[in-house]
Amino acid sequence: AKNAPNAHWVFYKPDMAEQIVQRRELEQELREAIKQNQLFLLYQPRYDISLQKITSLEALVRWQHPTHGLFMPDQFIPLAEETGIIIPLTDWVLTTACREVMAKSADLSLSVNISPVEFKASDIVFRVKSILADTGFDPSRLELEVTENATLSKPENTLKIMQQLKSFGVKLLMDDFGTGYASLNYLRSFPFDGIKLDKSFIMAMDDSDSAKNIVEKIIGLGKDFNLEVTAEGVETLSQLQQLEEFECDIAQGYFISHPTTLDKIELNQNFKNKK
Numbered sequence: 162a163k164n165a166p167n168a169h170w171v172f173y174k175p176d177m178a179e180q181i182v183q184r185r186e187l188e189q190e191l192r193e194a195i196k197q198n199q200l201f202l203l204y205q206p207r208y209d210i211s212l213q214k215i216t217s218l219e220a221l222v223r224w225q226h227p228t229h230g231l232f233m234p235d236q237f238i239p240l241a242e243e244t245g246i247i248i249p250l251t252d253w254v255l256t257t258a259c260r261e262v263m264a265k266s267a268d269l270s271l272s273v274n275i276s277p278v279e280f281k282a283s284d285i286v287f288r289v290k291s292i293l294a295d296t297g298f299d300p301s302r303l304e305l306e307v308t309e310n311a312t313l314s315k316p317e318n319t320l321k322i323m324q325q326l327k328s329f330g331v332k333l334l335m336d337d338f339g340t341g342y343a344s345l346n347y348l349r350s351f352p353f354d355g356i357k358l359d360k361s362f363i364m365a366m367d368d369s370d371s372a373k374n375i376v377e378k379i380i381g382l383g384k385d386f387n388l389e390v391t392a393e394g395v396e397t398l399s400q401l402q403q404l405e406e407f408e409c410d411i412a413q414g415y416f417i418s419h420p421t422t423l424d425k426i427e428l429n430q431n432f433k434n435k436k
């Protein structure tokens with residue numbers, strides 16, 4: 162035990178150095194991955210409960226690494242955010258998704274995730290605008306999803322960026338609603354068009370009446386604020402039925418569809434009869 166600190170030092174030092182090297186490598190590989198088309202998009206349907214129809218698709222990025230296999234976003238988005246790679250990455254996602262979704266159907270809306278870090282910089286307005294112009298995608302069919310973290314620092318700046326994006330018709334959704342600090346009142350200070358109720362609330366509904374109650378209250382409050390309410394993580398028919406009763410607007414989750422390739426998405430399905 163007397164030698165423990167020393168032993169730790171000897172044990173951890175090469176490991177940390179190795180980690181730094183691996184990180185550098187991954188960073189370089191991620192830059193290349195964007196250019197070499199190793200990224201691809203899966204789409205998860207957003208189902209309008211009262212229209213009984215898929216009205217929108219959320220783009221979710223994946224990285225097919227040539228030797229390490231498939232990387233999920235949690236494994237490379239944080240690195241992209243820390244290194245600034247998130248800028249070309251988001252540009253790639255936006256451009257690709259606009260083109261692919263337009264080719265699938267002219268009636269579909271598209272949701273794209275924007276990282277809080279890039280949402281704070283005003284060039285996001287220019288980037289979105291020029292990608293819309295390049296692709297010819299209808300701005301009123303584009304929904305940008307940001308977590309409430311995006312609004313926490315420099316609120317005046319964030320508000321200006323949001324207003325500019327909205328001025329050319331883009332919609333704004335608050336992602337993972339309920340997991341952070343924002344109150345509905347705070348939400349009113351920013352021009353969001355909708356909230357996406359985090360999946361943890363929906364998952365708790367099946368075995369907890371208080372969770373059901375919270376979901377109902379949030380949907381009701383969302384309506385009072387004139388916000389479109391999406392429930393994330395809908396995995397069962399009973400959750401969907403409950404959400405319909407609460408007059409939730411949009412359902413998203415494995416019960417409707419896992420994130421999947423565009424060609425596998427059937428737009429005209431009725432999920433009420435689904436087993």
Ligand code: C2E
Nearest residue numbers: 221222233234235238254274275276394395396414415420
């Ligand atoms: P998110 O935006 O909250 O996306 C929802 C995540 O929940 C997705 O994970 C999706 O596959 C998963 N999910 C959907 N329905 C269900 C369900 O019924 N049950 C469960 N258990 N999970 C469900 P994914 O694709 O791994 O993405 C994770 C996160 O990575 C996303 O969370 C988003 O924050 C981020 N992300 C994904 N694509 C992009 C992107 O293009 N740009 C940026 N900046 N972030 C992205």
Ligand code: CA
Nearest residue numbers: 219274306336
């Ligand atoms: Ca999202």
Ligand code: CA
Nearest residue numbers: 336337357393
């Ligand atoms: Ca979410």
Ligand code: CA
Nearest residue numbers: 274308336337
């Ligand atoms: Ca998330």
